[in-house]
Structures are given as structure tokens and as C-alpha cells.
Amino acid sequence: MILAFDFGGTKNTCAAFERDAAGAYQLAALERRASPPDADGAYDYATMCELARGLLRGRAPDAIGVSFGGPVRASAGWVVLSHHVPGWENTPLRDQLASLFETRVVVDNDANVAALGEARFGAGQGCASLFYVTVSTGVGGGWILNGEIYRGANELAGEIGHIVIAPDGPPCVCGRRGCVEQLACGPAIARMARERLLREPARGEILRAWVGENTAALTAQQVNDAAQQGDALAQQVMADAARALGFALGNVIVLMNPQRVVLGGGVTKAGADYFENVRAAARANVMPELHNAVDIQPAALGDDAPLWGALALVS
Ligand SMILES: [Zn+2]
Incomplete structure (x- = not known):
């Protein structure tokens, strides 16, 4: 099972992908939460971890991919900041998630991640x-x-x-x-x-x-x-x-x-x-x-x- 996180600023989404009989990943479950106007980075992070635990039901993910709505140092797994939500400045999001869920994590900004999604599974195949x-x-x-x-x-x-x-x-x-x-x-x-x-x-x-x-x-x-x-x-x-x-x-x-x-x-x-x-x-x-x-x-x-x-x- 692979977890996908989308920190979207106004809404946050966590999804679980699982392989079907043919080995292709399918969207197995998805949880979406609107972020209240006064939310900060710590609130959104806690919300996302809670959504993830709900989807995992005690299982361990094979890996976590993260899309973040704002500038990201992808090579360091580091969020630079969010233009919409305060408190994200210089957050080591990859390492935080990797130690919490004990798995491999990759973080990138939402435009790059959506580009990759469209290339692999959408209009850019x-x-x-x-x-x-x-x-x-x-x-x-x-x-x-x-x-x-x-x-x-x-x-x-x-x-x-x-x-x-x-x-x-x-x-x-x-x-x-x-x-x-x-x-x-x-x-x-x-x-x-x-x-x-x-x-x-x-x-x-x-x-x-x-x-x-x-x-x-x-x-x-x-x-x-x-x-x-x-x-x-x-x-x-x-x-x-x-x-x-x-x-x-x-x-x-x-x-x-x-x-x-x-x-x-x-x-x-x-x-x-x-x-x-x-x-x-x-x-x-x-x-x-x-x-x-x-x-x-x-x-x-x-x-x-x-x-x-x-x-x-x-x-
Ligand atoms: Zn400009």
C-alpha cells in the first residue's frame, strides 16, 4: 500500500493506493478535509497524520508520496513555505513523516507532482x-x-x-x-x-x-x-x-x-x-x-x- 498526501492549502487530502490482481495501483480509499481559515502548518500536519492513520488501520505503508502547495526543496524533502498557511517555514516534512510512519517518503511541490501524475496516468501518457x-x-x-x-x-x-x-x-x-x-x-x-x-x-x-x-x-x-x-x-x-x-x-x-x-x-x-x-x-x-x-x-x-x-x- 502506498499513501499519497496532498497539502492543498485550503483543503488537505490523503489517499491509499493498493495493487489490483494485475499489479496496477488503484485508488482504494480517500479522505479529504477542508482546512479552517485560521489553520497553521502544525494543524494541517496533525490533520493529515490522523487521516493517514485512519486509512492505514494498523498496517504499515510501503512508501509515502507528498504533494505540497508551495515552494519545496525536493532534494532535501524540505518545505520552504506556504503562501496560504502560516507556520510551514523551513519544515523538514520528509524526515518528519519518514520517522513517524517508518517508511520512505518523497516530497515535491504540487505543480511538479501534478505534472508527473498527468504524465504517468493522465493526459500526458x-x-x-x-x-x-x-x-x-x-x-x-x-x-x-x-x-x-x-x-x-x-x-x-x-x-x-x-x-x-x-x-x-x-x-x-x-x-x-x-x-x-x-x-x-x-x-x-x-x-x-x-x-x-x-x-x-x-x-x-x-x-x-x-x-x-x-x-x-x-x-x-x-x-x-x-x-x-x-x-x-x-x-x-x-x-x-x-x-x-x-x-x-x-x-x-x-x-x-x-x-x-x-x-x-x-x-x-x-x-x-x-x-x-x-x-x-x-x-x-x-x-x-x-x-x-x-x-x-x-x-x-x-x-x-x-x-x-x-x-x-x-x-
Ligand atoms: Zn510575478
Whole structure:
């Protein structure tokens, strides 16, 4: 039996994988807990250990794979920090779990782990090279080269969210301006819609009917729903976000020529128009020789990608 941990920030999940008669791992059991807003690292760690003990029922795991939502020193099994949950700074998560459960543990960040999950079990099966991007409250990315995670010299490879595509664009959490994340993630979509509603008082009738004057509460989901229902302002915002991501992916494809790009995360569930806009922008931003090499597909494992990736880390 292999345990898979997904420390997701707002929710934590523990899963048990067991081999079937043919020797293939199957998801045997899964426990998910929402993390309360005031939770800290110690609380989430204790919750996860409790979930694991419930799944183990006295048995010993063969190994534990861990996906962590935040920067990780994978080679040291060390969590650098969480952007969502305080108290994770410099936590030796691998060694803590290894001594508690007396087994082998591998820890990596969620984008790398989800990339590995999609490569091994999802939309990237059969691809020797794959770039995975998750677009939700932020934008993260992970490389799979020759079937393995490529982390880079400082274990920071794949950070597409912080590629600058508009040097005079909106400020980013990383201290620079115009990063992909600030033009493509969920909160950025909500912000761009808010700015347009203020700037263009005669447009956005569906969105306005929903949120009224309270544009501060606007969500990316509402923007996409309004776009689906024909709100032209919302459609423009969704198209702008898709184009920003696609433009950056074009740069990535020119630089690395991956066999496939897989997109996961809540924003990428926006639908067919979103994907077509991403693909069109990527194609427009690569040399002609690469037009047919632009292969951008939706993720297949959804929210479970980090769990399957955690399995792949140790199996
Ligand atoms: Zn940035």
C-alpha cells in the first residue's frame, strides 16, 4: 500500500493506493478535509497524520508520496513555505513523516507532482516531454523530461506564472510587473472584469445584474458564467486571460518544444472557447515550423492529479 498526501492549502487530502490482481495501483480509499481559515502548518500536519492513520488501520505503508502547495526543496524533502498557511517555514516534512510512519517518503511541490501524475496516468501518457500548467488562484508549472520531473539548478524550473509578458502591466506578488499570473489566474480575471465594469459603464449587463455595485465580491467563476451566457464584456475578459496564457505558452514552446502541454486547475474548466483562445495565441506566437507542434490539452485527472503524482513519486 502506498499513501499519497496532498497539502492543498485550503483543503488537505490523503489517499491509499493498493495493487489490483494485475499489479496496477488503484485508488482504494480517500479522505479529504477542508482546512479552517485560521489553520497553521502544525494543524494541517496533525490533520493529515490522523487521516493517514485512519486509512492505514494498523498496517504499515510501503512508501509515502507528498504533494505540497508551495515552494519545496525536493532534494532535501524540505518545505520552504506556504503562501496560504502560516507556520510551514523551513519544515523538514520528509524526515518528519519518514520517522513517524517508518517508511520512505518523497516530497515535491504540487505543480511538479501534478505534472508527473498527468504524465504517468493522465493526459500526458506516452509523452517523453510534457509541460503541465495549473491555473487557479495562481499559475504554476512543472516539467517532465524523459519521464522524470525536471527541477532546474535551484529547483525553480517551470514557474510560468512569473514570466513577464507585459513589463508595464499590473504589479505581481514577486515584486515585478506584468507576470502571466497577474493576467491569467482566477483573481486576475475577477480584477480585470472589475476594472472593465468601472471603465465601460454601458457594458457588462449580465455581470452587473449579478453583482450590482459590489464589484469587489466578483469571482472568476461569475465572469466565466456571464461569458457563457453571452455577456460581451465578460467574454472579452476571459479571452484576454486565455490570450495571456497562450502567449506565454508560445514562448515556452519556442524555447523547449515539448511534445504536449497539459492545462489543469479551476480556470481551465472554463470550456472550449477558452482552450481555443489559448491555442490560437500560442500558435500565433511560435515560428511557422512549430505551428503543428502546438499540442495543448486539458488535464485528465482533475483535482486528483496531485494524488496520482504523489503515487508516481514513490512507485
Ligand atoms: Zn510575478
